[in-house]
Amino acid sequence: xxxxxxxxxxxxxxxxxxxxxxxxxxxxxxxxxxxxxxxxxxxxxxxxxxxxxxxxxxxxxxxxxxxxxxxxxxxxxxxxxxxxxxxxxxxxxxxxxxxxxxxxxxxxxxxxxxxxxxxxxxxxxxxxxxxxxxxxxxxxxxxxxxxxxxxxxxxxxxxxxxxxxxxxxxxxxxxxxxxxxxxxxxxxxxxxxxxxxxxxxxxxxxxxxxxxxxxxxxxxxxxxxxxxxxxxxxxxxxxxxxxxxxxxxxxxxxxxxxxxxxxxxxxxxxxxxxxxxxx
Amino acid sequence: xxxxxxxxxxxxxxxxxxxxxxxxxxxxxxxxxxxxxxxxxxxxxxxxxxxxxxxxxxxxxxxxxxxxxxxxxxxxxxxxxxxxxxxxxxxxxxxxxxxxxxxxxxxxxxxxxxxxxxxxxxxxxxxxxxxxxxxxxxxxxxxxxxxxxxxxxxxxxxxxxxxxxxxxxxxxxxxxxxxxxxxxxxxxxxxxxxxxxxxxxxxxxxxxxxxxxxxxxxxxxxxxxxxxxxxxxxxxxxxxxxxxxxxxxxxxxxxxxxxxxxxxxxxxxxxxxxxxxxxxxxxxxxxxxxxxxxxxxxxxxxxxxxxxxxxxxxxxxxxxxxxxxxxxxxxxxxxxxxxxxxxxxxxxxxxxxxxxxxxxxxxxxxxxxxxxxxxxxxxxxxxxxxxxxxxxx
Numbered sequence: 001x002x003x004x005x006x007x008x009x010x011x012x013x014x015x016x017x018x019x020x021x022x023x024x025x026x027x028x029x030x031x032x033x034x035x036x037x038x039x040x041x042x043x044x045x046x047x048x049x050x051x052x053x054x055x056x057x058x059x060x061x062x063x064x065x066x067x068x069x070x071x072x073x074x075x076x077x078x079x080x081x082x083x084x085x086x087x088x089x090x091x092x093x094x095x096x097x098x099x100x101x102x103x104x105x106x107x108x109x110x111x112x113x114x115x116x117x118x119x120x121x122x123x124x125x126x127x128x129x130x131x132x133x134x135x136x137x138x139x140x141x142x143x144x145x146x147x148x149x150x151x152x153x154x155x156x157x158x159x160x161x162x163x164x165x166x167x168x169x170x171x172x173x174x175x176x177x178x179x180x181x182x183x184x185x186x187x188x189x190x191x192x193x194x195x196x197x198x199x200x201x202x203x204x205x206x207x208x209x210x211x212x213x214x215x216x217x218x219x220x221x222x223x224x225x226x227x228x229x230x231x232x233x234x235x236x237x238x239x240x241x242x243x244x245x246x247x248x249x250x251x252x253x254x255x256x257x258x259x260x261x262x263x264x265x266x267x268x269x270x271x272x273x274x275x276x277x278x279x
Numbered sequence: 280x281x282x283x284x285x286x287x288x289x290x291x292x293x294x295x296x297x298x299x300x301x302x303x304x305x306x307x308x309x310x311x312x313x314x315x316x317x318x319x320x321x322x323x324x325x326x327x328x329x330x331x332x333x334x335x336x337x338x339x340x341x342x343x344x345x346x347x348x349x350x351x352x353x354x355x356x357x358x359x360x361x362x363x364x365x366x367x368x369x370x371x372x373x374x375x376x377x378x379x380x381x382x383x384x385x386x387x388x389x390x391x392x393x394x395x396x397x398x399x400x401x402x403x404x405x406x407x408x409x410x411x412x413x414x415x416x417x418x419x420x421x422x423x424x425x426x427x428x429x430x431x432x433x434x435x436x437x438x439x440x441x442x443x444x445x446x447x448x449x450x451x452x453x454x455x456x457x458x459x460x461x462x463x464x465x466x467x468x469x470x471x472x473x474x475x476x477x478x479x480x481x482x483x484x485x486x487x488x489x490x491x492x493x494x495x496x497x498x499x500x501x502x503x504x505x506x507x508x509x510x511x512x513x514x515x516x517x518x519x520x521x522x523x524x525x526x527x528x529x530x531x532x533x534x535x536x537x538x539x540x541x542x543x544x545x546x547x548x549x550x551x552x553x554x555x556x557x558x559x560x561x562x563x564x565x566x567x568x569x570x571x572x573x574x575x576x577x578x579x580x581x582x583x584x585x586x587x588x589x590x591x592x593x594x595x596x597x598x599x600x601x602x603x604x605x606x607x608x609x610x611x612x613x614x615x616x617x618x619x620x621x622x623x624x625x626x627x628x629x630x631x632x633x634x635x636x637x638x639x640x641x642x643x644x645x646x647x648x649x650x651x652x653x654x655x656x657x658x659x660x661x662x663x664x665x666x667x668x669x670x671x672x
Contacts, residue, residue, distance in 0.1 A: 004470070011498065020321050020325075023318065023321055023322065024321075024325045026311070027306055027311060027322060027325050027326060030306060030309050030311060031302050031306055031326070033302065036329075038331060052359075078487065081485060081503060084490075084501055085501065085502065085503075087501070088500070088501040122627060128465050128466065128469070128541075168461070168462065168465060168541060169460060169461050169465070170462075170464030171462070175329040176296050176298055176299060177298075177331070178329070179302075179325050179326055180325060180328060180329045180330075181325055182330075182331035182334070192547075264566070
């Protein structure tokens with residue numbers, strides 16, 4: 001089954017996932033638990049849900065979490081002001097409260113007739129109590145709307161994928177209900193595969209040289225924000241467009257600013273380059 | 280099935296709950312993880328372990344428990360796993376209590392002598408182990424090692440156990456019980472809240488009572504009233520010591536910084552940096568660059584005295600930095616100015632004071648402690664510090 005998904009993943013627009021990650025998706029679906037994905041920024045956490053949706057032929061609903069997002073926003077919003085105005089000026093039947101209830105992303109996923117993948121993106125952005133407020137809803141896949149007395153129950157249990165950048169620690173009770181996978185930084189082999197998806201025509205020696213330089217840069221001690229996959233892809237694009245000779249890539253590191261986003265890191269690189277690029 | 284594995288995981292500090300264990304059984308019942316040892320390994324990890332920080336500990340327990348299975352199995356451990364085992368990225372498991380006790384007894388002179396001897400004998404690189412100069416391991420020389428005492432040779436302080444690094448300093452054991460998790464830190468900052476709606480936020484919350492009242496006043500014609508949402512009115516000024524003796528606390532500083540930053544409930548938040556003691560200038564970045572500096576007096580003039588002020592630093596410096604006119608005024612004078620301007624203030628130190636009372640290293644700490652209430656960065660003390668900040672004056 002996992003092999004099968006991997007094949008489909010590749011067809012579905014170039015998402016290269018490790019076998020362990022695919023297994024984790026399988027486990028989450030089988031156990032009907034949310035899958036919590038953590039990993040360095042730029043390792044494709046959000047892309048996973050998109051790839052899974054198209055591989056499994058499910059509709060993707062994305063709930064983007066912001067610092068002001070509340071759990072209630074995901075369930076429903078009751079537009080009481082509109083109802084008051086309608087009661088004054090007429091036009092609608094105000095006794096029908098239902099028309100003033102607007103479902104949030106979670107409510108949308110629950111009431112859908114299709115198979116859904118629900119992505120709760122960057123859950124750690126919200127308030128620190130936020131995950132606790134969703135425990136019941138994610139566990140039972142239902143919630144109650146007191147205004148109408150109705151209970152929204154998931155028609156088809158959605159697959160829930162949650163991503164976190166580890167900006168905030170998540171509460172224990174929440175973690176216990178999830179299946180967890182940490183996206184490790186891709187090994188050189190896997191990275192080669194990923195780069196190949198983006199640049200099918202890239203010459204092998206350019207690829208080797210840039211990967212070598214990239215991993216050496218990541219291993220450099222003192223780098224605060226390590227470059228990740230998305231930076232590497234941008235960098236290789238810059239390299240190919242500028243046509244810099246291959247032998248210059250490894251030691252000169254042209255366009256280092258594409259890989260390193262902090263002044264301090266560029267200084268660190270400069271220092272280590274002067275001492276011969278040794279660790 | 281494998282109930283002993285469950286107990287072994289828990290005995291090794293991996294906090295696996297019964298619910299998670301039942302989930303694993305459920306997954307096994309459904310036929311997952313049965314096609315090989317490595318699949319089983321990853322299945323257990325996915326379901327039971329909830330932090331990448333615990334992956335290594337899990338790996339060790341798994342190998343310990345399934346050692347026999349791994350040996351007897353015809354298709355034993357996958358190459359990838361074996362490789363990992365043979366070349367661990369770090370060697371946190373090499374702590375040897377006997378060797379530690381032995382090393383504790385060594386005097387500095389003896390270690391120096393041993394080091395000189397060893398340097399003569401050694402001709403190659405070493406990682407781990409308790410004899411040679413190298414990285415990791417229990418040897419008294421090298422870097423990133425686990426020996427409670429010793430000499431650091433290059434590299435960066437990792438376990439703060441070398442006593443010959445910068446001059447002669449005595450380090451007590453690194454206290455584990457003072458470790459505070461980022462989540463606890465963030466929750467502690469939630470204490471710094473004082474709700475009020477006398478705020479300049481937009482009025483966008485429906486005020487039901489006022490709406491009913493004005494609709495009645497309006498002879499039944501609907502008149503909607505809005506009010507300002509109740510918001511935190513606490514303003515926070517955080518002054519952080521940076522560089523020098525604070526370098527060992529870099530991680531803690533970063534955690535404190537991010538906890539404050541993510542506590543987006545403050546009305547206003549100002550963070551400035553200084554080195555050792557506050558002087559004529561404060562800095563907007565921890566690197567204390569010339570371009571980032573800002574006059575302390577300007578900051579004092581700009582902010583009103585409602586700001587709750589937290590000074591975070593180890594209060595360790597040469598006493599003359601406090602007493603002499605080192606920063607155009609003496610450091611103590613600057614501190615007193617801060618204290619006078621911001622009556623809600625606390626001083627938080629990253630660590631318990633390591634030096635005995637009366638020692639030279641402690642002099643600056645004692646002087647500052649006379650002016651500021653000092654708190655150590657532990658859960659209980661932080662809460663006490665924040666309660667003190669919230670007291671009305």
